[in-house]
Amino acid sequence: MNNRVHQGYYARKRFGQNFLKDNNVIENIVTAIHAQCSEELVEIGPGLGALTEPISQYLDTLTVIELDRDLATRLQKHPFLSAKLTIYQQDAMTFDFSLLAQQKGQRLRVFGNLPYNIATPLMFHLFSYTSSVKDMHFMLQKEVANRLIAKPGSKAYGRLSVMAQYYCRVIPVLEVPSYAFTPPPKVESVVVRLVPFVELPYPVIDTYILSNITIEAFSKRRKTLRNSLGHLFSLDTLDVLGIDARLRAENVTVAQYCQLANWLKMHQNKYWE
Incomplete structure (x- = not known):
């Protein structure tokens, strides 16, 4: 059959x-x-x-x-x-x-x-x-x-x-x-x-930016943030946000990705427009 x-x-x-x-x-x-x-x-x-x-x-x-x-x-x-x-x-x-x-x-x-x-x-x-x-x-x-x-x-x-x-x-x-x-x-x-969620735990100003940051980070998931997202965030910026530049994409929390997206929207809002 x-x-x-x-x-x-x-x-x-x-x-x-x-x-x-x-x-x-x-x-x-x-x-x-x-x-x-x-x-x-x-x-x-x-x-x-x-x-x-x-x-x-x-x-x-x-x-x-x-x-x-x-x-x-x-x-x-x-x-x-x-x-x-x-x-x-x-x-x-x-x-x-x-x-x-x-x-x-x-x-x-x-x-x-x-x-x-x-x-x-x-x-x-x-x-x-x-x-x-x-x-x-x-x-x-x-x-x-x-x-x-x-x-x-x-x-x-x-x-x-x-x-x-x-x-x-x-x-x-x-x-x-x-x-x-x-x-x-x-x-x-x-x-x-x-x-x-009725109320998002980590609200993001622009989810398009969040989506694109995750694409960039995970397309180079074996690299540290210093290398995978270095063109978007300086070491000083990561330090101010409290995010270790030595982390790889798979070690960054949802809350931290949301932090990154909001910072980028506020400081480089034309990057992906």
Whole structure:
């Protein structure tokens, strides 16, 4: 039997499709999300409806974003889901979550089994909408989940860690083995909960600058700040900020990156404009 076929549908590699099939895992995810009828939920990549069906039992309406036209059509024809669903057949990377939150009159709860090939860029896309999002529950490749929750000093700590932890509390919820999917991926998965901060612990004047500082630092992660960010910050500046110039990118805390971004905005605000 072809292990890429599930419920008569052939999983497409170009969409990174791995369909969730384990009922215990599905039940645990639905329980973790704990959907309420008064809330506005958005599912990214509903696929064959493994999560869509059980979660919709708690809701009157559900918004789904599905890139695969055949799967979107399948959901439109679903015997009991179709009446509840608003289906956007488009790439979630182009979706305006703030506009939807405005239309719904409340912050959104976003969830999904994210394709491994787009998980990281999609997370960065969603970070720009955190003011419109109440929380997010995502199934991710374990490596990506580890990067989200990593602390300074660990090998997994990187740009994704800094930006995720700037915007959100990141909480691991559930580990998921590869056999829970069809086709089974070559990696393990983890469900994570991301809860955007209502008040940011370390507010940054310009997050574009924060993002670019992390790109520069982690692109030269084996170099010390003296070398990787020396063109932006003098040794005297780092000293005034209380940041050791001998630190490498992976040893700098989220709070320190925010300090650097705010200093640069105030002193060299035209650098990245």
